[in-house]
Amino acid sequence: MxxxxxxxxxxxxxxxxxxxxxxxxxxxxxxxxxxxxxxxxxxxxxxxxxxxxxxxxxxxxxxxxxxxxxxxxxxxxxxxxxxxxxxxxxxxxxxxxxxxxxxxxxxxxxxxxxxxxxxxxxxxxxxxxxxxxxxxxxxxxxxxxxxxxxxxxxxxxxxxxxxxxxxxxxxxxxxxxxxxxxxxxxxxxxxxxxxxxxxxxxxxxxxxxRESLDLEWGTVTEIEPVGSADRVCVDTGSLFDHDEGMLVGSMSRGLVFVHAETAESPYVASRPFRVNAGAVHAYVRTPEGGTKYLSELRSGDEVQVIDTAGHTREAIVGRVKIEKRPMFRVALETDGGDHIETLLQNAETIKVSTKDGRRAVTDLSPGDAVRLYYDDTARHFGEAVEESIIEK
Known part of the structure; x- marks a missing residue:
C-alpha cells in the first residue's frame, strides 16, 4: 500500500x-x-x-x-x-x-x-x-x-x-x-x-x-587478494549514520552489508555520503527489493540504504566513481550452508559488520561472522523470478 x-x-x-x-x-x-x-x-x-x-x-x-x-x-x-x-x-x-x-x-x-x-x-x-x-x-x-x-x-x-x-x-x-x-x-x-x-x-x-529486512550472519571461509579490478564508490546525496551502509555482492541471492565511510581515520578523512561498494560486476540492492549492477548506477538513481538492524530507506545517487584498485575476494557460507562471494577493495577504509563490531576488510579472517542479507531467489534484470539460476 x-x-x-x-x-x-x-x-x-x-x-x-x-x-x-x-x-x-x-x-x-x-x-x-x-x-x-x-x-x-x-x-x-x-x-x-x-x-x-x-x-x-x-x-x-x-x-x-x-x-x-x-x-x-x-x-x-x-x-x-x-x-x-x-x-x-x-x-x-x-x-x-x-x-x-x-x-x-x-x-x-x-x-x-x-x-x-x-x-x-x-x-x-x-x-x-x-x-x-x-x-x-x-x-x-x-x-x-x-x-x-x-x-x-x-x-x-x-x-x-x-x-x-x-x-x-x-x-x-x-x-x-x-x-x-x-x-x-x-x-x-x-x-x-x-x-x-x-x-x-x-x-x-x-x-x-519502507522495507524492514531480516539480516543474518555468514561465516568467512576464504579471503584472498585477487589483483586489480574496476572498483565502484557510490556517492549519495544523503549523509549516512554510523550504523548504515548498503547491501552488495557478486551473487544476487546473498548480499554483504558494507558500511558507509563514516569512520574517521588518521590518514583519510571520512566520507559520510559514500559506500565503497566493490567491483563493477556486483549487485547493489535498490528500493522495493530490486537490484542493479554497480556499473549501471547513474546520478539520480535510487539505492537502498540499510542499518545493522535491517531498517531501510532510500538515497539518491549523486555520483559514481569507478577506478582501478587492488581487490579482495571474500567467500562466505550462510547459516543454511550456501556459498556466496563478493569482491571488495583491499583497503582499511572498507568496513563490514561482524559479530565483533565494525571491522576493516583487511582485518577479516576465516571464521569471522559477517552480516548479510540472504534471499534464495533468482533474478532477471534485477527482478525476482521463479526460475533456476546457478551463480558461482
Missing amino acids: TRAVWVKADDTVGDWDARRKRITTALEAGADWVLVDEQDTERVRELGDISVAAFRTDGDVTLIDDAEDPEPESQPDAFVTGKEGEGDGTIDLPNDFSGSADLSTLRRSSPVAHGAYVRIRGKDYETFAEAAAEVADYTIVIGEDWTIIPLENLIARIGEETTLVAGVTTAEEAKTAFETLEIGADAVLVDTDDPDEIRRTVDVRDAAE
Whole structure:
C-alpha cells in the first residue's frame, strides 16, 4: 500500500498568510496533497508542485466538466464535498441518505476526482461515511470524541472501495492511523500549524512505506587478494549514520552489508555520503527489493540504504566513481550452508559488520561472522523470478 500525507489549509486555518505557511511547509516536507478552498487552487499552483484537493462549499453548482474551457491551473486534482454541508454537521443528516445533497453532488459525473469530508460526530456519521465511500474516490474522516474505533470500523467495512484519509493533528496520531488493524488508513490529513509536526508526519509516512529486512550472519571461509579490478564508490546525496551502509555482492541471492565511510581515520578523512561498494560486476540492492549492477548506477538513481538492524530507506545517487584498485575476494557460507562471494577493495577504509563490531576488510579472517542479507531467489534484470539460476 502506498501511503500519503494531506495537509489541511482551508479558511478554517486563518487568513491567506496562515494558509500559505502550511502549504509551503507541505511542499518543503514532501507531502502529497493539500486540502484548500476552491478559490485558493490557482494560488497553490503558483507556490509549487503538489496535488490539490479543493472544498466545494457552494452546493449544487456547475461542475468543471460543464465549464467552458477552464484554465488548468485553476482546476484542483479532486473536489471535496462535505464542508458547510451534511458531512461536517452544518446541515443535519437526512433520515434517508438517498436524499442527501452531499451524496448527490458526489454522484455527479466529472473528469476530476471527488472526495467526501465527514466529521464522525456519532454512529450516524460513521454510517454516512460508509455511504459516501461507495461513490467517493477519497473519503476523509475526522474523529471527534472517538477516533480509533470509528477508524477500525471504516477500515474493516470500506475495503478497497475508496482511498481512506484519516484526520490527525500529530505525527503520533498519524502513526496510529497507518497501523490500525494492521492495515491502516491509506492517507492522513494533518491539521496543525506546527511545521515540525508536518515534517514528522511525512517521516512517519516514509517509515511506513519502507522495507524492514531480516539480516543474518555468514561465516568467512576464504579471503584472498585477487589483483586489480574496476572498483565502484557510490556517492549519495544523503549523509549516512554510523550504523548504515548498503547491501552488495557478486551473487544476487546473498548480499554483504558494507558500511558507509563514516569512520574517521588518521590518514583519510571520512566520507559520510559514500559506500565503497566493490567491483563493477556486483549487485547493489535498490528500493522495493530490486537490484542493479554497480556499473549501471547513474546520478539520480535510487539505492537502498540499510542499518545493522535491517531498517531501510532510500538515497539518491549523486555520483559514481569507478577506478582501478587492488581487490579482495571474500567467500562466505550462510547459516543454511550456501556459498556466496563478493569482491571488495583491499583497503582499511572498507568496513563490514561482524559479530565483533565494525571491522576493516583487511582485518577479516576465516571464521569471522559477517552480516548479510540472504534471499534464495533468482533474478532477471534485477527482478525476482521463479526460475533456476546457478551463480558461482
